[in-house]
Amino acid sequence: MDRRQFIKLSSLFGGGIAISTQLTGCGATFQPDGDDYVPAATFTHGVASGDPTANSIILWTRAVPENNNSSGYVRWQLATSPDFAAPIRSGVIKAERSRDYTVKVDVRDLPAGQRYYYRFFTSETRSPTGQTLTLDNGVVDRVKFAVFSCANFPAGYFNAYDAAAKDNSVDVVLHLGDYIYEYPRGGYATANADAIGRSFVPGNEGELLNLTDYRTRYAQYRGDKGLQLLHQRKPFIAVWDDHEIANDTFMSGAENHNEGDGDFFARRTAAIQAYYEWLPIRPPMGDENPQIYRYFEFGNLVSLYMLDTRVIGRDEQLSLRNYKLANGSFDFQSLQRDINDPARTLLGSEQFNWLKKHVASGNNRWHVLGQQILMGKMHYPAEIIATTNRQAVPGVIAELMELRQKQLAGQTLTREEQQRLSVKIPYNLDAWDGYAAERDKVLKLFSQEGKSLVVLAGDTHNGWANTIADSSGNTVAVEYGTPGVTSPGFEGYLGLTDKQAEDLARALPLLIDEVEYCNLHQRGYMSVEFTLGQVNTAWHYVSNIKDTSYTVRTQHRERFVG
Numbered sequence: 001m002d003r004r005q006f007i008k009l010s011s012l013f014g015g016g017i018a019i020s021t022q023l024t025g026c027g028a029t030f031q032p033d034g035d036d037y038v039p040a041a042t043f044t045h046g047v048a049s050g051d052p053t054a055n056s057i058i059l060w061t062r063a064v065p066e067n068n069n070s071s072g073y074v075r076w077q078l079a080t081s082p083d084f085a086a087p088i089r090s091g092v093i094k095a096e097r098s099r100d101y102t103v104k105v106d107v108r109d110l111p112a113g114q115r116y117y118y119r120f121f122t123s124e125t126r127s128p129t130g131q132t133l134t135l136d137n138g139v140v141d142r143v144k145f146a147v148f149s150c151a152n153f154p155a156g157y158f159n160a161y162d163a164a165a166k167d168n169s170v171d172v173v174l175h176l177g178d179y180i181y182e183y184p185r186g187g188y189a190t191a192n193a194d195a196i197g198r199s200f201v202p203g204n205e206g207e208l209l210n211l212t213d214y215r216t217r218y219a220q221y222r223g224d225k226g227l228q229l230l231h232q233r234k235p236f237i238a239v240w241d242d243h244e245i246a247n248d249t250f251m252s253g254a255e256n257h258n259e260g261d262g263d264f265f266a267r268r269t270a271a272i273q274a275y276y277e278w279l280p281i282r283p284p285m286g287d288e289n290p291q292i293y294r295y296f297e298f299g300n301l302v303s304l305y306m307l308d309t310r311v312i313g314r315d316e317q318l319s320l321r322n323y324k325l326a327n328g329s330f331d332f333q334s335l336q337r338d339i340n341d342p343a344r345t346l347l348g349s350e351q352f353n354w355l356k357k358h359v360a361s362g363n364n365r366w367h368v369l370g371q372q373i374l375m376g377k378m379h380y381p382a383e384i385i386a387t388t389n390r391q392a393v394p395g396v397i398a399e400l401m402e403l404r405q406k407q408l409a410g411q412t413l414t415r416e417e418q419q420r421l422s423v424k425i426p427y428n429l430d431a432w433d434g435y436a437a438e439r440d441k442v443l444k445l446f447s448q449e450g451k452s453l454v455v456l457a458g459d460t461h462n463g464w465a466n467t468i469a470d471s472s473g474n475t476v477a478v479e480y481g482t483p484g485v486t487s488p489g490f491e492g493y494l495g496l497t498d499k500q501a502e503d504l505a506r507a508l509p510l511l512i513d514e515v516e517y518c519n520l521h522q523r524g525y526m527s528v529e530f531t532l533g534q535v536n537t538a539w540h541y542v543s544n545i546k547d548t549s550y551t552v553r554t555q556h557r558e559r560f561v562g
């Protein structure tokens with residue numbers, strides 16, 4: 001194709017926002033001026049794409065100049081066929097040390113509903129070919145998401161990512177956070193790291209605090225073959241949770257940010273910069289701004305709201321510990337009052353108003369919250385929470401199950417037995433349970449307008465299907481929780497065998513009102529397919545994370561007709 005033909009095509013399709021539109025075939029000579037010429041760059045971490053809309057897509061790669069230059073130009077192409085015989089877009093973009101050599105191109109004015117191939121290259125080297133798409137607009141029959149969270153490199157191999165990469169029915173990946181973890185060698189979930197060949201690289205063994213720390217951790221995670229393949233084959237729509245910064249992050253601090261860790265906001269800025277550099281994301285307010293929440297539309301089928309429940313508007317978490325009275329009893333009343341305090345927020349008013357505006361104006365079939373934490377009420381019988389010896393928990397649950405079965409069989413329980421089942425408290429105040437007033441406000445936004453609401457959540461490392469009721473007890477949404485990619489779940493926390501975890505997973509739906517299904521001990525991912533008639537959700541569990549050999553079992557399916 002000659003230059004004239006290219007100009008004709010680009011005027012047909014509009015332009016990308018890359019620097020140059022000069023086009024030659026791969027391997028042909030290309031010479032931008034002087035020092036910026038890069039004869040060879042190493043594409044160290046493959047390619048990625050993300051934030052697809054009906055007419056745009058972000059393309060990503062990391063290109064390190066061979067001569068150790070601080071910057072250099074690389075070229076890119078986007079085509080509808082894998083041989084790149086007639087690229088419909090191309091350009092040149094500068095890789096710079098100041099951005100950790102990561103580059104992003106926001107290719108715009110593309111035709112909707114198309115599959116694309118893309119690649120980056122210099123005159124001597126070439127990246128792998130990536131696959132991506134633009135979203136359909138208008139009438140859309142189906143779309144399928146693969147949903148992920150909680151990938152912990154030292155805890156295991158990212159086989160769940162690999163499995164989704166090989167599933168041709170998946171259109172788009174939603175990542176709900178904990179894409180990395182900030183912990184040091186010897187920290188959370190690192191016990192098997194050396195044995196399975198997943199130790200941190202030298203120099204990155206401390207807790208992540210500064211820009212170099214975070215960048216190096218991303219680079220190591222992205223060395224995982226499964227993650228690389230998934231990025232290469234599917235576009236990501238991602239939001240962060242807490243561990244991209246520090247455990248239990250809130251607006252002005254984090255549980256895992258202590259006095260010796262320096263200024264919290266400096267750390268957060270570094271963490272966010274590295275996140276924006278390494279993820280194929282289009283930050284709505286630019287690279288310097290921590291605002292990440294954003295909206296995607298899949299024709300008339302799905303309105304997807306990607307929320308930030310961490311950085312923008314979260315008040316500090318409450319702690320159950322603060323409601324224990326000196327006499328050993330528990331102050332239910334004060335806890336109720338605090339979690340229902342309308343002044344406490346998770347989203348904050350700006351994000352809430354943004355959500356409200358979109359909900360009011362959208363008439364799509366399904367409304368989907370892509371967000372970090374469980375929204376369903378995880379209200380456990382108080383006795384379970386009060387059992388501080390974790391090993392004793394399965395025994396307590398077995399006793400309560402016996403009572404519950406008696407109750408379900410119509411047998412009379414004593415007053416004390418009834419109380420053991422009915423007195424419940426929220427277990428995780430870092431989740432929406434700690435922000436009940438705002439949860440109710442969000443649920444009302446959708447229920448008052450008669451919208452079908454599907455909530456997607458990560459964070460717990462376990463699989464969940466919940467129904468969610470508003471404060472008047474009406475069921476107004478369903479929620480699906482994705483298991484972690486590798487981070488240990490309930491089984492790790494309580495030290496359960498597989499058998500015990502399976503027993504517990506059968507018990508929880510009987511003991512917790514809103515839980516319909518759970519899996520408490522297996523790692524994997526969740527797929528959610530939307531059609532006009534229904535939502536089909538499936539939980540896919542990998543058999544192994546200790547090396548890269550694994551099988552996948554789809555253990556549970558839910559169908560929702562809302």
Ligand SMILES: [Fe+2]
Binds near residue numbers: 151
């Ligand atoms: Fe996590």
